[in-house]
Amino acid sequence: MTIETITPIAKAIRERRSIKKDYLDIPVTEKFIMGILEEAVWAPTHGLREPWRFIIVPTENKNQFVEDMITFFPEERRENRRKYFEQPAAFLIVIMPKSEEQKKQDEDFGAVSCLIHNFQLLAWEKDLGVVWKTNPHIYDPGVEKLLDLETNEKIAGFLHLGFFEKNNSVKAQPRTSPLKKSTIYGQK
Helix, strand or coil: CCCCCCCHHHHHHHHCCCCCCCCCCCCCCHHHHHHHHHHHCCCCCHHHCCCCEEEEECHHHHHHHHHHHHCCCCHHHHHHHHHHHHCCCEEEEEEEECCCCHHHHHHHHHHHHHHHHHHHHHHHHCCEEEEEECCHHHHCHHHHHHCCCCCCEEEEEEEEEEECCHHHCCCCCCCCCHHHHCCCCCCC
16 A cells, blocks of 8 residues: 555554653543544444453542552552553553453453554544553552452553643554464465
8 A cells, every 4th residue: 555545443553652751741531532432432342242341540549549559559659650650641441350261361462452543543532542562460469459450350451641732752663574473274
């Protein structure tokens, strides 16, 4: 596809970046996050299970969230983790069901991943930076308790959110052509 024929969807996919830092000092509200989620939930989902739920930490609640989160780290790491969690303006925590059935677990994680990608693309359109984090704390039973997870749920990831200036955004890294990663069935 040449640059002249690239579609708006292809352009958005190519231009979207994970924004990990340099967030602007602009609040991210519950209403703003919910507006993006209203569209993001149109992700494909096997059997329309919609295997997700959300914990929204808007800017107005972030300080308490940060103070609660750092308690799960050793004393000597708390200041470092405080600085880490203070960078984003807000958080969206995506929760999904656990399943003993591998097929269902894979289908649900695929659906959740599609939803998160939808959220990232929609946020990009509104100059809201997003990075999907799966740091070790998402597996901490204390964090699960803090977030009031049920025994049949797990954290799919923390989305760090913050407005940013697109002209300062991260540069694209090259991608490998699918030609180099594909085989044609029946051809040796």
